[in-house]
Amino acid sequence: MTVFPPGLMLVLPSALAAAQERGRLMDRTPDGVLLDPRIYTFGRLEAEMSPWFISDRKPIPPLGREMLLGRIIDEEADDSSPSGRTMGPGLRRRLLDLLDQLKLGGVSPETFDRLLLESGRDAARHLARIHARYEARLLDQGLIDHSGIRRAILEGLRSGRVPPCLERIREVNLVGFSRLTPFQTELIGAVSQAVDRVRLEFSGPEWLFELNLEQHPDWPDNPFQESLAALRHLEGLNPAGGGALEIVLRPPRDPSSPAGRWMAAGLFRPWPPEGRAPQAEPGLAVFAAPGRYAEIETIGRRIWDLLDRGVRPESVALALPDLGRTGPMVEDVFRRFRLPLFFRRGEPLAVQAPVRTLLALVRLARSDWERERVLDLLASPFLNLNFDWTRAAGLCARAGVTDERAGGGWEFNLRRLAGNSR
Template sequence: MVVLTGPPGSGKTHVIFQEVCQILAAGRSDFRFLVPSATMAEHIRNRLAREGHVFRPGLIQTFSKFIEELTPGRRQASGGAFQAIVDQALESVSPAGYTPVADLDGFRRVLANLIEELSLGGCDSATIRTAPGGEEIAGVYRDVENRLARRGLTTRAGRLTATLSGVESNGLPGLSAVYFDGFSSFSNLEIRLLEALAKTVNLTITLPDSPGSATTLERLLSLGFQLRTLTRRRPEAAVVVVAAPDITSEAEEVARRILAHHAEGVHFREMGVVLRSEKPYVPLLEATFERFGIPARFYFSRPLSGHPVVQFLTGGIDAALGGWEHEALLPVLRFGAAADPSLDRFEFKVRRNLPARGIVPLREMTRSGGIQHLLENLERLDSWRGAVLTPPEWERRIADLTGLVPLEAPRDGVSHNLAALWRSRTVVLRQFQSAVSDAACTFDPEQPVTLDAFWRVLKGVVRLSSLRVPDHRRDVVHVMDAIEARQWELRNAFVCGLLEKQFPRYHSENPLLSDESRELLNRSGFRFRTTADRQREEQFLFDVAVSRATAETVLSYPLRDPSGEDNLPSFLLSKYQAKVLSRDVRPQSGPPRSRPYSASTSISDSLLQEQLRGRHAVLRPTAVETFLQCPFRFFVRHTLKLDSAPAAPEKRLDALLKGIVVHTVMQRWHSSDGGMEIPSLVNAVVDEICSSEKVPDNFRREMARIEIVSALMKFTDMAEAPEGWKTSAEKAFELRLQGDVVVSGRIDRLDVAPDGRAIVFDYKYSGGKRLKRIMAGHESHRNVQVCLYLLAASRILGHEPAGMFYWSLKGDCRVDGWHVSLPDYKKIGTAITSGELMEMLEGSEAATLEAASEIRAGRITPTPDPEICRYCEFRDVCRARSVSKALAAGDAE
């Protein structure tokens, strides 16, 4: 029995690997190569396969799998099931000291982890009772032990104990050698098992030369293990430190360097990224690598609860228990009827009708067979709500639900992510069923329970279950955490996120079992890690990460956090400060695009152009303005008529709906010749529109009502037309410009003097700032609305153009525009000559004619402008690459 030790990069794994190669070359299979994780086992198997060995995969396995195989017939409580049992015990024992925090998920998790740690360390409930603060832990721990026994469940500690007694009595038939690699320490129970194994097989264990392994090493040496110390064999790689402006630039810098190495002939598989933990880098690197076209495999498990299949299944039961609230049901319907072509229309209908509940109203909203079928199946869950069944019956029923999951037939030519999603479905269904079974096993199988009670436990189990999607691609960049990296040798390694509190992480003292209690227990022969032990391990993990590469290691960190504050670089970097080559990343060269951006900005097909002519034979002034501001926005809004999803009820009273309220009030007020009281008119219109739009009656609605009344009261103070002038509102017109270009609309307000001079007003539910922008838009002919109104008043109604104004009906209620030096308007707007006014009208007419011609010619060029793009509802579908730049420029201003 040998223990191999040495610093990271000293080749401990290599020594074992060579021995295993010799055994396999001799045609033997009487050994086990045990590692801490399934991905490490897979990595070793792949390395052996690359050496040309053929072997049974089970020869290289995790320690957990090894003891599981040696203890058949024992069911180990999964993480979720164990947590459920700890929760039950906590509720039943209810220790007084835990009362204030007993309902907190975080506290329950810490308690479950501590009980697991104690049991693995060989410390039972009777022993922990004697430690300071141990009384209350012991009460719950004891109850957990009893509950596990009653349910026929065991823990990892129970399995280890059973394995130990099996090995002590029968040895390990058929095995002559066992290798342990990748572990940095062993618990008391594990060391007892190692001692037993050493008596029956050749045992070789690797341990890093680190403070965290010192106690384990001491124990193994005291048991008679021979010590073999290795020195570093891997050549020192060059080290570069990159300080990127922010985390996004840091990820892009890594991606660019990977592509540069790949272009020089380095395989993707020879490169890897090492992280201290999954967050915040994994989602960012996934998106960045996807954008740069870099194939990558992420050695991180995902939460099972985040998979769409599981969200569909859990969402269905949640919706049933919540009485079929439509908003909660929508994601379930989206997934379950994803292939149905009428789904979008149905969803919009449902959203418009929110809030609502019940399956029957939903069925009345669609005739689609697919959606009806799904709703029928979901309706079956109605009978579950009041049912009280035994846990095995719930297990059967819920497991049957997996039949509702639509399985899409795979096809070629899809992205890796989509293929992975398809591949994962079978794994997910299997794991969901196993979670249901885990939940069932925490109950008394004879005791009937409600769906609600069963569901609470099952959701907890699902929340704690993780998912690994099989990914067998060979030439990929490996992204892993520092613990996983221990067995890897890479040509180029990138270690990201070297910031204080990220790498190294800071560990706080366990709130339930203090360091003092741990040290006390350790003096009695136990081995529980203290905060200081965990902190020391951070240096070791950093040494592991830095020693993975043979050619180059890039250490990186972002200079600023997302809010622009300076970050504090990791103190682990101090020895490399001289290697900071540049504080800036290299200039942007842009990611290669798998689908090049199409520069096509017009529709050239003659048939389509004919359709455009038909569709836009008559134009509205607002549509003309949309085109003048951005042809692509016009195309999406007015040609394709794409609609965004209806807003949720609490968000419906937006600027658009308030604008409708204000315009309706104005229309009625004008028809009463200003005789109606504004407050009562606003109240009536707000109630009428809000109830037809199902806007909830809450403080927002009241705020909107108060705002509108206040603005319109200011308006009425200044609304009266000059002496002798006649006011009319909502004047419809259809104005033929040159050729067949027709503009139709409604003039919000038209004031006519006894001598035939006319001024027009357009009411806007917008503030003074926007009014200014609209005025400026008239000078560049991107806004034409009031000009077209005045042209209509002149050409159709025969009035002499005298002025045009915009009236802001919000806040201070301002009015601004142009007029031909009318004395009554000298305090508002800009006085201009008749000639200048006519020039403005002609300029707007020319701009409208040009817009009409370009619309019919199929021009759809996006023209980004920060002010327009910021509020554009089509930003998500806009192909203009410069939109984000335009927005950033707007922000900078």
């Protein structure tokens, strides 16, 4: 039997990382018993804290928020206001996003109205009125939205209140993060006031802390820009350093090949890489281009060479991060090079048959082998068992699987069924 270190909480970036860490600890436990593993994600931490901070108010679901805002907009609507009855669901969600940002930032409806007035944007003051009525309606009905829950958590922690999940915790370790959202940043700072020590291990390139945000405000393509600002904000909460809040920068895992290491060293770096790219192993090519259009041209030349060697056009795929920005460049380059091109527009990757198959298997494992999903798998062509779902359902019933999930007795009951059927 192994006991998780007392007074320690481990926060990981995803549920998958948390499950892998539990599995690693179980493998190191001789008898397979691990007591009190306090392994969290930000989502689980928020879920356990929220009931304690909002005990007197009931959460409102997302659809309820949209319906409430729609009624308020209808009440506020007039012919001169852009927030009239023509506002569609997309614009309503954008307005809700704005209200969420205002609430998380601690901007009250009165402050929002004053800021609009001082900036000379009188035409936009109807947004402040909508904001005020939305908050008043939530309060009157005893409801609270998601951003309100988050705000209550932050304010409660900063005021010295400690939820039950942190009562016996002295140290919180956050490991494996390569980016932080604004709320996660604020939550880390608030938690540091409730425990003795918070240690954040941030994964990023070694040159990350060499950047100066003031000198480089126009780097929208650098994905570390937002996280760097978050880390600087956390450093400002603990200017002495080495106290309640400690930030440790961990370099990303070193790739196995010279070409991969060269590419990782220059990835997201705002200045050009030094020297030429090393020779890549078969199947991987690394090249530098002076711009996006030149990059597409280089890719087009490589595809032209593949087709010239007899490769079928339908066996060549080009993956792009954003068709909206690079799609027109690809169309222009492929037209010039006389390359066949077919865009799959408006069809998410998740609806493709191979991806659907993989996702179905992943959902089955993540559902703790839910009975209906197990039946679907038994009746599917993946296992080639050649019997329909009714026979699979009967087999489950005879094996004693009567609840919604297969549970720990699944294998035992099947073996018992096999023994009784001989």
